[in-house]
Amino acid sequence: MRQDRGSDVTECEEKQVAPDFYFKTFHSDRYWSATLPEFREEYCWYMGRSSEAGRYHDNMWCIDPDKLIEVMRNVKAAWLAFKVLAAGALPPRSAFSYAFRHGADFIIVGILDFQIEPNAQLAKDILSRLRDRDRPWRA
Numbered sequence: 310m311r312q313d314r315g316s317d318v319t320e321c322e323e324k325q326v327a328p329d330f331y332f333k334t335f336h337s338d339r340y341w342s343a344t345l346p347e348f349r350e351e352y353c354w355y356m357g358r359s360s361e362a363g364r365y366h367d368n369m370w371c372i373d374p375d376k377l378i379e380v381m382r383n384v385k386a387a388w389l390a391f392k393v394l395a396a397g398a399l400p401p402r403s404a405f406s407y408a409f410r411h412g413a414d415f416i417i418v419g420i421l422d423f424q425i426e427p428n429a430q431l432a433k434d435i436l437s438r439l440r441d442r443d444r445p446w447r448a
Contacts, residue, residue: 318380328386330414330448334370335377335390337407340398344369370395378411387448391417401428406435412444 318331338346349372370392371377381388390413393404401418405428408416420428 318377318384322384330387330389331381331384332389332391332417333377333381334392335374335388335408335411335413336371336393336395336399336404338369338371338374340395342369342398343395344372349373374411381412382444385447387414388412388444389415389417393418401431402435405432406439409435409439410442412442414446414448 318333321328321331349369390408393399393408393413393416394401395404399407405416405418416432418428
């Protein structure tokens with residue numbers, strides 16, 4: 310297991326790959342089924358679920374969000390964040406706000422047809438009120 314979460318971005322930046330954008334999973338880990346930090350493993354999604362409390366659950370896609378925020382803070386390429394709802398574990402209002410506030414330039418959200426208008430309005434509302442963003446907009 311690689312300990313440097315976000316290392317794929319770090320490696321690209323160190324080797325001056327200079328992509329137009331990074332497409333990275335990103336969501337908060339503050340929800341009831343999130344794997345406890347001491348049990349997180351890089352790419353553990355393929356090993357299946359555990360029935361033991363606090364162990365791996367299948368909606369943990371961003372294993373170390375704080376590390377990713379730190380890595381992306383100085384990256385000049387745009388950041389497209391996906392899985393921001395953690396497979397439905399996070400409500401859109403808090404998930405969208407978290408992603409944009411912590412540096413995502415765009416969010417990719419799987420939604421049903423009847424959710425398009427309210428989620429678009431929600432994103433517009435969040436962006437119009439966003440004041441505490443550390444990372445400059447890159448797109």
